[in-house]
Amino acid sequence: MSDSKSNGVKMTSKNLDFYYGNFQALHDVSLEFKKQQVTALIGPSGCGKSTYLRCLNRMNDLIPIARVEGKIMLEDEDIYDPSLDVVMLRRRVGMVFQKPNPFPKSVYENVAYGLRVNGIRDKRLIEQRVTESIQRAALWDEVKDRLQESALGLSGGQQQRLCIARALAVEPEVVLMDEPASALDPIATQKIEDLIHELKKEYTIIIVTHSMQQAARVSDITAFFYIGKLIEVGDTDTLFTRPRLKQTEDYITGRFG
Amino acid sequence: MRNTKMDITQEEYAEAGPEKEQKTNAADRPPKAERTPSIIHQTAVRKQRRRRLIQKAIFSVFRLSAVINALALFIIIYFMVKNGIGAISWEFLSEAPRESMTKGGILPCIVGTILLGVGAILVAMPIGVASAIYLNEYARPGKVLRTIRLGINNLAGVPSVVFGLFGLAFFVIYLNMGVSILAGALTLGAMSLPVVIGSTEEALKSVPDTYREASLGLGATKWQTIYRVVLPTALPGVLTGGILGLSRAAGETAPIMFTAAVFFTPDLPESIFSEIMALPYHIYVLATAGTEIEATRPLQYGTALVLITLVLGMNLIAIVWRARLRKRLKG
Numbered sequence: 001m002s003d004s005k006s007n008g009v010k011m012t013s014k015n016l017d018f019y020y021g022n023f024q025a026l027h028d029v030s031l032e033f034k035k036q037q038v039t040a041l042i043g044p045s046g047c048g049k050s051t052y053l054r055c056l057n058r059m060n061d062l063i064p065i066a067r068v069e070g071k072i073m074l075e076d077e078d079i080y081d082p083s084l085d086v087v088m089l090r091r092r093v094g095m096v097f098q099k100p101n102p103f104p105k106s107v108y109e110n111v112a113y114g115l116r117v118n119g120i121r122d123k124r125l126i127e128q129r130v131t132e133s134i135q136r137a138a139l140w141d142e143v144k145d146r147l148q149e150s151a152l153g154l155s156g157g158q159q160q161r162l163c164i165a166r167a168l169a170v171e172p173e174v175v176l177m178d179e180p181a182s183a184l185d186p187i188a189t190q191k192i193e194d195l196i197h198e199l200k201k202e203y204t205i206i207i208v209t210h211s212m213q214q215a216a217r218v219s220d221i222t223a224f225f226y227i228g229k230l231i232e233v234g235d236t237d238t239l240f241t242r243p244r245l246k247q248t249e250d251y252i253t254g255r256f257g
Numbered sequence: 258m259r260n261t262k263m264d265i266t267q268e269e270y271a272e273a274g275p276e277k278e279q280k281t282n283a284a285d286r287p288p289k290a291e292r293t294p295s296i297i298h299q300t301a302v303r304k305q306r307r308r309r310l311i312q313k314a315i316f317s318v319f320r321l322s323a324v325i326n327a328l329a330l331f332i333i334i335y336f337m338v339k340n341g342i343g344a345i346s347w348e349f350l351s352e353a354p355r356e357s358m359t360k361g362g363i364l365p366c367i368v369g370t371i372l373l374g375v376g377a378i379l380v381a382m383p384i385g386v387a388s389a390i391y392l393n394e395y396a397r398p399g400k401v402l403r404t405i406r407l408g409i410n411n412l413a414g415v416p417s418v419v420f421g422l423f424g425l426a427f428f429v430i431y432l433n434m435g436v437s438i439l440a441g442a443l444t445l446g447a448m449s450l451p452v453v454i455g456s457t458e459e460a461l462k463s464v465p466d467t468y469r470e471a472s473l474g475l476g477a478t479k480w481q482t483i484y485r486v487v488l489p490t491a492l493p494g495v496l497t498g499g500i501l502g503l504s505r506a507a508g509e510t511a512p513i514m515f516t517a518a519v520f521f522t523p524d525l526p527e528s529i530f531s532e533i534m535a536l537p538y539h540i541y542v543l544a545t546a547g548t549e550i551e552a553t554r555p556l557q558y559g560t561a562l563v564l565i566t567l568v569l570g571m572n573l574i575a576i577v578w579r580a581r582l583r584k585r586l587k588g
Contacts, residue, residue, distance in 0.1 A: 062398055091476030101467035104586040114475035
């Protein structure tokens with residue numbers, strides 16, 4: 001984690017506190033996310049890892065009583081700066097949700113949606129981006145003959161990869177994934193994990209997961225959260241084999257959580 | 258048939274119970290013959306008949322309630338058809354009333370009712386849908402929102418004759434519209450607003466939040482999210498609500514009797530400032546204020562039959578339309 005400033009740090013949070021009304025859900029979380037790396041956020045239910053993830057693209061703005069203190073930087077921009085356009089931020093920091101949530105539109109329109117709302121009208125460009133994105137999400141062979149059919153007719157695993165394609169279409173720099181495989185069977189999960197491996201060559205990926213095996217398989221860095229605090233962060237290999245703290249060890253060996 | 262089935266299940270139950278228990282505890286239990294069934298099992302068997310009876314009685318009451326509902330509609334329709342079908346003819350549907358409304362047809366009333374209904378919905382849909390979107394998607398909870406909601410809920414409770422008087426005072430006299438289609442449509446529209454707002458809000462609430470999150474997460478603005486994702490998904494419900502509001506408005510008498518409808522005018526309306534005849538008001542006039550109340554009985558039933566057909570027809574269109582849209586969304 002040394003000399004990271006020059007080493008392609010994409011996002012950082014500094015002393016981040018988060019409140020739901022009077023309840024403090026996150027305490028003083030400072031983390032760095034590097035380009036071309038996968039960072040896994042792990043911890044028991046309710047530890048704040050999903051809340052933290054949703055701070056990174058200001059999805060928590062949708063909750064009226066939510067409040068943030070501290071800083072989150074995307075490269076050298078403060079994303080909570082009042083002059084920053086949150087709509088632009090969310091294009092740059094894409095998100096994939098826990099349950100596959102394609103729109104009730106055709107496969108094609110699902111992926112084209114992000115381009116259209118961002119003002120792209122050129123049909124050839126849209127078609128090219130849609131094709132590329134679906135290919136990159138390793139879904140092309142399965143859907144190339146049914147692009148005009150409803151996305152709701154796809155299987156759960158296909159839907160989730162479509163949601164990834166949809167997120168990739170608008171060329172995000174960071175992709176947030178909130179337990180992207182938790183609603184999927186093992187084979188579909190495998191495909192998503194393979195995909196994450198592929199995608200990290202181009203994107204900064206931050207993934208929340210309940211499965212420690214998954215964290216170990218897909219991530220380079222792992223951060224362990226417990227009751228709203230960042231307990232330990234480090235190389236995934238090191239964290240899982242030689243955790244520094246007892247709490248981390250207890251969690252990853254399954255003694256609690 | 259039913260009894261045999263019950264007996265079998267009872268026997269099966271009595272047998273299956275201890276046997277099943279036996280299986281799980283086979284190792285440390287005495288053989289079946291020596292075992293006395295547990296107190297819970299005994300009681301369950303003894304009370305079984307009573308519990309079944311209670312369940313049967315309760316569900317019978319529920320079923321009866323549902324049947325009464327359906328029956329009421331069928332009786333009304335049967336009554337209207339039986340008494341009214343004799344009056345229906347091409348002349349009845351295509352001509353104006355003649356000879357103090359004892360002869361001739363009801364075309365001006367049909368046209369009037371359709372115009373009023375469509376006009377009402379043209380007024381109520383835009384305002385109602387816009388209000389519902391504001392309330393459900395934009396407004397933050399608080400005092401303002403609570404006050405607006407209180408207003409809407411109370412609007413729904415205002416008797417229709419009060420709307421009629423309001424329409425007379427405000428649209429007809431104060432805004433100087435006169436007794437006209439415009440004044441009637443505005444009055445009916447105001448009356449339909451709570452229905453449209455309510456059904457639109459329901460439809461918006463049924464759109465999963467995950468759609469909104471997905472859209473915002475792709476860099477869409479709130480308005481783009483509503484316009485491109487939320488509204489299309491909610492459309493079947495919104496349209497159904499609109500048409501139901503329309504069919505309610507078409508059947509109302511009180512709101513139009515001071516604002517749009519007149520006793521008799523053989524001409525079809527020329528503009529939105531014309532006064533018109535309307536089906537519900539025509540029935541009311543024939544049945545209470547005409548010179549030949551008894552002689553026009555068949556015409557009254559005939560008019561009622563036409564009105565009810567119109568309203569049910571609109572509801573049917575709403576149902577079919579909604580089913581189609583839903584299917585298209587599901588794919």
